[in-house]
Amino acid sequence: MxxxxxxxxxxxxxxxxxxxxxxxxxxxxxxxxxxxxxxxxxxxxxxxxxxxxxKFRGACNAVWSLADDEARHGVVTHSSGNHGNALAMAAATRGIPAHVVVPEGAVRAKVEAIERAGAIMHRCAPTIAAREAKAAQVQQATGAILVHPYAxxxxxxxxxxxxxxxxxxxxxxxxxxxxxxxxxxxxxxxxxxxxxxxxxxxxxxxxxxxxxxxxxxxxxxxxxxxxxxxxxxxxxxxxxxxxxxxxxxxxxxxxxxxxxxxxxxxxxxxxxxxxxxxxxxxxxxxxxxxxxxxxxxxxxxxxxxxxxxxxxxxxx
Amino acid sequence: MxxxxxxxxxxxxxxxxxxxxxxxxxxxxxxxxxxxxxxxxxxxxxxxxxxxxxKFRGACNAVWSLADDEARHGVVTHSSGNHGNALAMAAATRGIPAHVVVPEGAVRAKVEAIERAGAIMHRCAPTIAAREAKAAQVQQATGAILVHPYAxxxxxxxxxxxxxxxxxxxxxxxxxxxxxxxxxxxxxxxxxxxxxxxxxxxxxxxxxxxxxxxxxxxxxxxxxxxxxxxxxxxxxxxxxxxxxxxxxxxxxxxxxxxxxxxxxxxxxxxxxxxxxxxxxxxxxxxxxxxxxxxxxxxxxxxxxxxxxxxxxxxxx
The missing domain is CATH 3.40.50.1100 (Rossmann fold)
Incomplete structure (x- = not known):
């Protein structure tokens, strides 16, 4: 990367x-x-x-950094919680879809917050490899832009x-x-x-x-x-x-x-x-x-x- | 009153x-x-x-409303917690003693805070009558000014x-x-x-x-x-x-x-x-x-x- x-x-x-x-x-x-x-x-x-x-700071900066034609397919990420929620909220401020890959076993309060924020949820196994694979798959299927949680x-x-x-x-x-x-x-x-x-x-x-x-x-x-x-x-x-x-x-x-x-x-x-x-x-x-x-x-x-x-x- | x-x-x-x-x-x-x-x-x-x-607002206003010759004997109150702590802290800002009558059974965190704030502690039974009697007694013994928690x-x-x-x-x-x-x-x-x-x-x-x-x-x-x-x-x-x-x-x-x-x-x-x-x-x-x-x-x-x-x- x-x-x-x-x-x-x-x-x-x-x-x-x-x-x-x-x-x-x-x-x-x-x-x-x-x-x-x-x-x-x-x-x-x-x-x-x-x-x-x-997390909202980084997600919001990423969402509003996109050109209009990039943004319209939405954004995707994998996150144990706070980043996924942040990206969903940031996407909502721009009116674009947010796909969030959530590993099984994430903190309930965080998962609920992501759902409330209006994200399209994708579950996966709780490993870093499984998260990244699922995110790549969503990215290819939808054209959404990957917003990595930290890199x-x-x-x-x-x-x-x-x-x-x-x-x-x-x-x-x-x-x-x-x-x-x-x-x-x-x-x-x-x-x-x-x-x-x-x-x-x-x-x-x-x-x-x-x-x-x-x-x-x-x-x-x-x-x-x-x-x-x-x-x-x-x-x-x-x-x-x-x-x-x-x-x-x-x-x-x-x-x-x-x-x-x-x-x-x-x-x-x-x-x-x-x-x-x-x-x-x-x-x-x-x-x-x-x-x-x-x-x-x-x-x-x-x-x-x-x-x-x-x-x-x-x-x- | x-x-x-x-x-x-x-x-x-x-x-x-x-x-x-x-x-x-x-x-x-x-x-x-x-x-x-x-x-x-x-x-x-x-x-x-x-x-x-x-509670600090009222206690602080009371402590700093006193004339110097009233203030020097200190202040006294009865409180299940927050007002006692507030009065002790307010008295400390003026460098005068605070006597606090605390009923048995008050929340531990609050009693500890009062002690940390440097108050002279007086225990009593958990009734309003017992609190008021003890406070009056301290007031007479020390010349401290009563700062009632609300009246x-x-x-x-x-x-x-x-x-x-x-x-x-x-x-x-x-x-x-x-x-x-x-x-x-x-x-x-x-x-x-x-x-x-x-x-x-x-x-x-x-x-x-x-x-x-x-x-x-x-x-x-x-x-x-x-x-x-x-x-x-x-x-x-x-x-x-x-x-x-x-x-x-x-x-x-x-x-x-x-x-x-x-x-x-x-x-x-x-x-x-x-x-x-x-x-x-x-x-x-x-x-x-x-x-x-x-x-x-x-x-x-x-x-x-x-x-x-x-x-x-x-x-x-």
Whole structure:
């Protein structure tokens, strides 16, 4: 897959393109969590984004980047949840069809949201190969344009707008951290962050049970298959090739955290920020807590990625 | 108890007085909830207020209304949770002691928050008589000024600032609704709302198992004792005399809801707004859902009162 990487300019273009449709999400702080960490914490609340996750940014940028004659056949993607929902919602803003390939076993709340958003649903087995095969099949049958969940220039640029906004909302940050699954968000954030301020420390947070990004960076070569074992349903994907390339170029450090650490951090977020965030989002706070001494006195921007949780099945 | 009722002017003064300490809380909307109701819904997020509840507004206004020689002996109150925490936090902003009388059986998360805020704790039996007796005793022993949770001009004016803000943030509302327990919030909101726009419909939401405000309005006389039976721990109090007077004068209608309706509404709020709100807050959405047809096409401001929940003991 060959993907041209976006620069800050493309991220600014994306911000303008999605502005009529996306929410400028608030940045919240918590005195109790700042006391606990001994650092300033600026939480970018993408759980309050349209569709309940940052994914709408990338999907919306992709949908509105298409020429009219490309767009009319619609868009297609495979997604365990948030990206599929985001693409369906973005397609609806342009009045074009969205085909979403959903693996069996995806979180119920997320699948329901995709259906409500009006997508044409296609089920498949819960493997990356099965998803990609089914998406290719739909693409050929309908002429729909594939919008990959993370290995896509338009998506990376769109996700980067979250960081652009955060840095405009919170002056003087020295560190930023976002979760890493496929890497669409983290790569977009790294490009935006260093475009705005090359001195920023850019960190990723990854579940230890899906630590392919951390391992790929350590080995200098991308791991091409693994069996994820983590409660973080949004982060079970392999990092994309172009996304890994960005992490390497931008010297992004990835901190891995256990599910136990993530669940404890999730509770802290619910209790102190009064926000419903999904478990994947909590990896960022877990990572900071794990290396607390190192971050003392820092001014840190954290991306809370989403809030689409089965509230009847909380992980504690 | 004789209490002078505040007017819009006192609420504006309170807003200026608390501005250095309180949070201007965001107003959030949800397309899914608006579709469900067929109405515009503007949620004033007091769960994101300092201390996790609107109570900080009234407590802060009370603390900063005191003359220096009154203030130095500190303040005292009795509270099942949020007001005690708020008063402790407000007292800390002025560097004066706060005594809080806490009834046995109060929500753990709330009691812990009061302790963390640095209050001097006094336990008592879980009855209104026991609370008031203990508070009077502390008052006599220390010279601390009583800041009643709701039957207090300064508190009513402070709580009213939530409505002042909401009406500044969301133009064109025609209806507003807030929960009613002691009535500090609802009375302050009614004064602020009608001060800004006399044509606004002002509604209260009350648990059927603690419907003394609704009954007192219906009978034309204040009910003086009752045994509350509701999961809404923040709304188990009798409405205060001056608070009831405001509701009468402002022709506030109180809609009662069952705990079942409230818990269903609470889940909807968590799932759609991605906010942790306490069960008492959900009465407002439950009330609107109960009379859905009546509110079709309205532009409604709803006060979400707090987010201090034991997340290990959710009511579903």
């Amino acid at each position: 060959s993907v041209t990487l976006p620069g800050l300019e493309q991220i600014r273009d994306a911000a303008a393109r999605i502005a009529p449709h996306a929410t400028i999400t608030p940045v919240l702080r918590s005195a109790a969590l700042e006391d606990l960490l001994g650092a300033e914490l600026h939480f970018k609340c993408e759980n309050l984004q349209r569709g309940g996750a940052f 896509d220039t338009r998506v990376i640029a769109g996700q980067g707008t979250a960081m652009l906004e955060l840095l405009q909302q919170s002056a003087g940050l020295d560190t930023i951290i976002a979760p890493v699954g496929g890497g669409g968000l983290l790569s977009g954030c790294a490009i935006a962050a260093h475009g705005m301020n090359p001195a920023l420390a850019v960190l990723g947070a990854e579940p230890a049970g899906a630590d392919d990004a951390a391992q790929s960076l350590a080995r200098g070569a991308r791991i091409e298959s693994f069996v994820p074992d983590t409660v973080c349903d949004g982060l079970r994907t392999l990092i994309g090739e172009p996304n890994l390339e960005v992490l390497r170029e931008h010297r992004v450090e990835v901190i891995t955290v256990s599910d136990e650490e993530t669940i404890a951090a999730m509770k802290l977020l619910w209790q102190n920020l009064k926000l419903v965030v999904e478990v994947s989002s909590a990896t960022v706070l877990a990572a900071l807590l794990k290396q607390r001494d190192r971050f003392a006195g820092c001014r840190i921007g954290l991306v809370l990625t989403g809030g689409n949780v089965d509230i009847d099945r909380l992980p504690w | 004789s209490v002078t009722l505040p007017g819009l002017e006192q609420i504006r003064d309170a807003a200026a007085r608390i501005a250095p300490h309180a949070t201007i809380t965001p107003v959030l909307r949800s397309a899914a909830l608006e579709d469900l109701l067929g109405a515009e819904l503007h949620f004033k997020c007091e769960n994101l207020q300092r201390g996790g509840a609107f 207090d001009t300064r508190v009513i004016a402070g709580q009213g600032t939530a409505m002042l803000e909401l009406l500044q943030q969301s133009a064109g509302l025609d209806t507003i609704i807030a929960p009613v327990g002691g009535g500090g919030l609802l009375s302050g909101c009614a004064i602020a709302a009608h001060g800004m726009n006399p044509a606004l419909a002002v509604l209260g939401a009350e648990p059927a198992g603690a419907d003394d405000a609704a009954q007192s309005l219906a009978r034309g006389a204040r009910i003086e004792s009752f045994v509350p039976d509701t999961v809404c721990d923040g709304l188990r109090t009798l409405i205060g005399e001056p608070n009831l007077e405001v509701l009468r004068e402002h022709r506030v209608e109180v809609i009662t809801v069952s705990d079942e309706e409230t818990i269903a509404a609470m889940k909807l709020l968590w799932q759609n707004l991605k906010l942790v709100v306490e069960v008492s807050s959900a009465t407002v959405l439950a009330a609107l859902l109960k009379q859905r047809d009546r509110f079709a096409g309205c532009r409604i401001g709803l006060v979400l009162t707090g987010g201090n929940v034991d997340i290990d003991r959710l009511p579903w």
